[in-house]
Amino acid sequence: MRNELTKYLEELRARGLSPERESRILAELATAATGHGMPSDTPTDLELARFGESIYAFGDMLVLKQAVNLHHTASSLIKSLDELLERDRQREQDGFPRKIQVGRLIKPGRGGKGKVVVIPTTVEEKFYHDPTVRPPGEGGESGGTGEEKEGEVIGEQPVREEGEQPGAGSGEGQGEKHELESSAYELGKTLTEKFQLPNLQDKGKKRSFTRYTYELTDKHRGFGQVLDKKATLRKIVESNIALGNVPDVEDIDPTRFLIAPRDKVYRILSREKDFEPQAMVFFLRDYSGSMAGKVTDLVVSQHILIYSWLLYQYGGQVDSRFILHDTDAKEVPDFYTYYNSRVAGGTEVASAYQLVNQIVDRENLDKDYNIYVFHGTDGDDWDTGGEKAIPELEKMLKYSSRVGVTIAEHGMGVSEGTEVARYLKGSGLLRDKPELLRLDIMTEDADEARLIEGIRKLIS
């Protein structure tokens, strides 16, 4: 693997590389050997978990088992996300810094069970003593009970690696007592009013929602919800003509009508199956070495938002596929793996596009599905000028309903924009097919509100 990459690098060098790019590529190459491991699932020792817990964490309602620790679920929030974000925008206009953070993310469960924790959060800033300032290597103190001698070890817990974890930091917090769990559905719900999949088309084969809609379309004689006056009158006239009760059609006297109960025609509430066009969404994530840190966090967060919104809005009827790429692309079975795989190795965007094209081609998805592709990257690509990526992208645009590319730029990034941004713009595709291809570039320090704006940009 490494040799191939080195060979590839030689090729690139032969074609000419700026020293700056070469150094970045070399840095990525150095990470290639580490592999894309998953974070170890270390069970938290419950006894030890209470280390450092404050005495103020206790409250009567909880301790006396009268209540469980409640939290605001997205659906129980009185204010919608929109209102809160609006308030935040207003704050900025009034000259105060923003205060709402959206999207506190916590590790989704294994096997596609998208457990996401997203809730508008804020902090009340005051002057507080910082209890965490202490010499490095010290982990603080707490109380304890037991027979052991001084100095004896009572338990151990693995250190969570910092700095290079995948989905940087997103996975943290599992097993903590105060994590706020809500399902992806609930997050989706808060987002749902804002978005809709664009360019959704009928693709022949339809699948029905298990949900039904209820409509007042069926007619029923005798009883029902709403009297259909016109139809009723018609029936009455019919009956009366049949009874010989209308001697002169030119001069009808409605007061003489005989009205049978069965003549009354009602509209009745009826259950209708709802059909929806199908959609397939591809999530593409660059997990090369350069993605370490905040950029990965941003990309995954955004994809989590999109994923949970899809889950909610399309009731699980939208199929999702997950693809990770460095210089090679591979498909992974669930969101968990997608979300948690470690970053390492070089970058070649084309590999991912190519894989999508292959999958679509092989499974003939184009015929039955609306296809959406969301790609997250830091914009770095070994493939200069997109020589391989652009042709694959063009192929992709032929069948897909929307391709959304998110570039999270490194702070210390390249002045003239990133490689991917450059060749996307250079290709003219953005200009020619604005309905099909969208690009969103954000900086490393973007906040959650910015992420949501980004989604809007990608799918509006």
Add this chain to the structure above:
Amino acid sequence: MELINQHTKRIMEGCKERALEAGLRFTDESLEYIVTNRDLLELSPKVMIPTLYDYWVHDVEVLREKGKYELYPNNPYETVINTRPPISFYNDNNPDWLNVMIFYHVLAHIDFFQNNLYFRHTWDYDFNGQALSDKRVIARLRAEKGRWVDYVIEFARSIDNLVDFHGELSELFNPADAGCSPRLNYYFDVFLQDVKKVSVNDYVKEVNRYNECTKRYGELSEKTFFREAELRYPELEAHLSRGVEGHPSRKRDLLRFILDNSDFLDRDENTWMKSILEIIRKTSVFFQPQIRTKIMNEGWASYWHETLFLQDNRIKGHEVDFARVHAGVTAMPRVGMNPYALGMRLFNYIEDQAGKGRISYEFQRLVDSDSRKQFDVGDNSGRGFIFEIRENLCDYLFLKNFLDQDFLDRHKLFVAGKRLDQQRKVWQYYVKSRKAEDYLQMMMGSLYHPPAIYVDMSKGIEGSLYLVHMFEGKQLVRDYIANTMMAIEYLWGGPVHLETSEAEIVAGQATSWKQETPQQGEIRWQRVVYSMKEKTLTRKLL
């Protein structure tokens, strides 16, 4: 929210009779409500006060990460609130025996609220009613001023932990005629110490001279005293008139200080903000004693629910059920702290010690461990003694006075430490110390303690506000400084400076971004000044 039914209320009244008989003291009336989870969702951000003012942050989940309780010590899930009458909250499906236990717990809390002197300022009014009228004030203002009301609430709340609760309290206990005249106060507290900076020796001489005067001249003592003083300091009179008439605000109560001295708030178009600041301040002061008596309050309640439940003849047959719940509440955790467990054990311990006459100099002087064990000269008056404790102490004094080596040994307590094992990449939890002073140190470190920040009038130049953070071995949370100072700048209407101490971690050589190096690092403290001017924060070393 609805009231509990008559059957349950009857049980509560029975509990009251038994509690009163046992010596607890509280007002006759109380209200008990059934709450659902939905009610709790609304109540918990309002610290269980149903009538507290509305504020948008209450609708948002406030981040309360693990280990950050130091920052947010208000636990929202209390069962009973300190109102008149006291209001308590229950599940609607508690069995009777459990209600009996909780009722005793609640009654002990009420007893604590109504007898502990740190709550003195809450005794003369009903906070629930007060909060309701405040809520209406805020609602009316909001109708007029819109979102600016919420900004002012936010800014006021950002300094609502700097309210000098103790200063407020001490005034309540000073009888009107016990104090000295303002002139005397100024002379001794400010003039001699700050202006003249006399030596301790001279200061004591001056105090003696004053005492002499009172003895000899009675009524005329003060006049005589000052006549002599003026001979020595001719400028005294000028200082006196300026100093005494100056703003009387206490300097450690930042919120009060801003209320009294901010020119910005004094402008006609801004005076409405003052009522909001008053409300925020009042609310904060109301909750102060609760935070400062957490261990005592819960310990006291646990002590009594145990004692009274076991004596209660109505719930025979539920001893095992009770034991399970009670153990869940008051078991000492293997690692970590539990205010219920610690407080209850300490009350039991003190009762025992006092009963044996061990709270005495005689006992303290004993060093021989065997005779310490045997020592018993008491008259079993321990119960009376713990009643005094609940009346007069707060958590700090409670621990400081009574948490000793005997107590630690009896309950096998230790300070647990956590350290990094570099080779094996694990955090190790270990027994760090079994010494009482270390345990005490650890407990003290975890008690609620807002930073001591006072206004230094002598350093504020041209309408700016100069704050000094007294260094107590901890730095402020740096991320919050900017926004907090911005809030103060807004309310003050001018530049704000904050003098504080910050840690610089001097690490060993081998430190890289991946590997923490333990032991080699040490903390060096440095004094810095933050300045907030027109929403821009600057920092400079002193």
